[in-house]
Amino acid sequence: MTLSSVVAALPQYAVGEQIGEGGMGVVYGGMHRQLGRPVAIKRLPHAVAEDPRMSERFEHEARLLARLDHPHIVPVYDYVRQQGEHLLVMERLDGGTVWSRFATDGLTAQQSCGIVLAALSGLHAAHEAGVLHLDVKPKNLLFTSNGVVKVADFGISQVVSEGATLVTHGGAVLGTPAYIAPEQAMGNALTPAADVYATGTVLYELLCGDLPFERGGGPIAMIQKRVYQDPRPLPNVPEPLAGVVMRSIAREPDARYRNAETFAIDLSAAAGHLFGPDWLTRLGIPVHLAPQVSASSTRPSLRPVDRDTVSLSQQPIRATLVDPIPAARLSGSSTLVPAASVIRPPSTPWALWLVAAxxxxxxxxxxxxxxxxxxxxxxxxxxxxxxxxxxxxxxxxAGLELANVQGGPEGFVLPGATRWIVGGAVTASVDGREFLLVSNQTPWLSLMGTGSALLLLFTLAYLESNLRALRKRQTGVAAVIASVPLGFGLGLAVWLLASVLLTHEPTLPIALTCGVLGAATAISASLASRRA
Structure with missing residues (x-):
């Protein structure tokens, strides 16, 4: 359809040029003829009009959107369904998006926290009215000319996809995969926790310039990481702010904040702790908060005594990524399927696990x-x-000399250090005649006994920690390299502990063989964990 159908459907508006475009439609500038009020006209994809069920859902949603009245939500002035068009008429905001400011001038940590608090305030109001956003991202956070942050495009994604993330057969995603909650990607039941996740991801990115998962792999791989991996810890951000952000992007919805307001309360308190109780007053960005959120940043117990976050609070942070992967456009020719039907769980590297076993x-x-x-x-x-x-x-x-003593009238007196070291059996020789010297005391009173047990526990604990970090993508090649000496130490500990308990002769060839086998176990398990 041409622009003329939009003009015909909105006779009371002067329709101007296109000012934006995305996966959920095209935006034109406009002006109300009688009131002289500038507006933005959202033209929804024709696929909405061509699907009767989707059309009815959107009309219902438009009524809800028109009732939303909040300082941090872009207001909907009108909704028109006519001549095959679905048009939303909204307030026009000319202050740019959070993304455009983040990618150019950058944002300080205080500004980022203030922007997200404003967004959470608007989101909570929408959630109370029964509307989920499901496409929160820096491009959907807009500034007015006075610097007020408003959330745009409420409900459109929810109507089009009925809550699930949809992809084309070519792999393009309807929506923004960089911020999609795991349960949304899998088509599970959605709650405000999905918008909490997206908003927390936005804050993570604004505070460090990067996303909480490794880059690369395309949109499907991006979604897959969010479903099957835990996010990377937020770098260079102190507590308690880092803990608040990481809780908001927990993979399981039950581990996140239950709604936008509880997220905002903790975020406000953490910001007050780091930047001072008057940080919002000094910020210069108008933020309208509920009393309980506003009060949380001025609690006396959270006021810092020694502030060491000057670099965090004053240094502008810019995006290190290019604009996130663009969304697929919804058109009548698009064949969309649920993302859950095309993403696959991580493959298990059975060969490496078999070698390790x-x-x-x-x-x-x-x-x-x-x-x-x-x-x-x-x-x-x-x-x-x-x-x-x-x-x-x-x-x-095992070839390492522990004592070399001369005989006396009473025999050979061992040095004190040797008596402390030896447990179980060691190799001894008198004038070239070899035998096993076995201590008849408990081996746990010796370095060989207790030391081998402690070495075994130490290497096991560190190896388990490394494998867990590799599975969660919290570390990389360094952990794989570190697993080699840890595995070698594990093999030596097993060898020595068995030799002590069984009073076997501790020989060097068996020690080296066990060490090599331990290193092979550790590196195979590390590579398998990383690939999984």
Missing amino acids: VALIAMVVLPFVVSGRQLTEVSQSLADPVKEQGTQLVVSL
């Missing part, structure tokens, strides 16, 4: 089945002299 089993079994040489055992308390015939006693652990 085989190496782990071999590492654990080897010290128990390979006992070293069959030597004569001499069992005694190492605090007593070793009564063996000869002139020189050498005690070693």
Whole structure:
């Protein structure tokens, strides 16, 4: 359809040139002929008019939108459904978008918090009226000429998609995948928590210049990360603000703020803690807040004693990304399917897990089945002299010499350090004659016994922490590299602990073999966790 159909449907308005375009329609400038009031005319996609069910849903939604009256919501002046057109007439805002200001001049942390508080105030009012936004992003946050932030495009995405994220067969997404909540992408039941997630993602980006997930891979991959991965921790932002942001973008809806107002209360309190209780007064951006939100930033208990956030509070932050992936345009020829039908759960790298499992089993079994040489055992308390015939006693652990003592009238007296180290069995020789020297005291009183157990617990704990961080994409190649020495240490701990408990001869070849098997276990598991 041509512009003439828009003009014919709105005789009381002078329709001007196109001023915007997106996946949900085209926007024209206009002027009310009698009132002289500038307006923005949203022309919805023809697919809305061509689908009777969608058309009826949107008419119902338009009535709700027209009743929304809030300082931080773009007001709807009129709705016209005529001659195959669905037209929303709204207030025209000429102050630009949050995205345009963020990408050019940048925004300070205080400005970003103030902008998001304004958006949350408008969103909460809409949620109270039964309207979800479902497409919150910096481009849908607009400034008036006086600097007031208003949220635009309420409800359009919800009507078109009935809450689910839709994609074309070519992989383009109807909506903005950078800010979509996981439950929205999967077509699950939606609550205000979906808008909380999107708004929290906007705040994350404004505070650090980047999104909470790795870049690349296209829109489907972007959605998939949000469904199956946890967001990266917010860098260079102190507590409590970082904790508030990370809670707002938790993957599970139940872990987020239950609504926009509770998010705003904690955000206001955190900002008051970092920037001072009068930060909103100094901000210069008009923000209309509910009393409980406004009061949270001036609580005496949250006033900082020593503020060390000068760089955070004063340095403008700019976008490091280009404009996020554009949305698909809704047209009559588009074949749209739910995103949940095309995104796939992460594949499990079975081969790497199999290698890790085989190496782990071999590492654990080897010290128990390979006992070293069959030597004569001499069992005694190492605090007593070793009564063996000869002139020189050498005690070693896997080739590492622990003692070299000369014989005396009472035998060979071991140094105190050696007695403290040895637990279980070690290799000993008197004038070249080898035997196993076995301590008859509990091995847990020795460095070999207790040390091997502590080394085992230490390496296991750090390896588990590394694997968890790799699965959550909180670390990268550095954790994979670090897993090699940790795995080697794990193998040595298993070998030494088994040797001590079974009183096997602790030999170097078995130690090295267990260490290599431990390193193979760790690096295979790390690579598998990272690829998953």
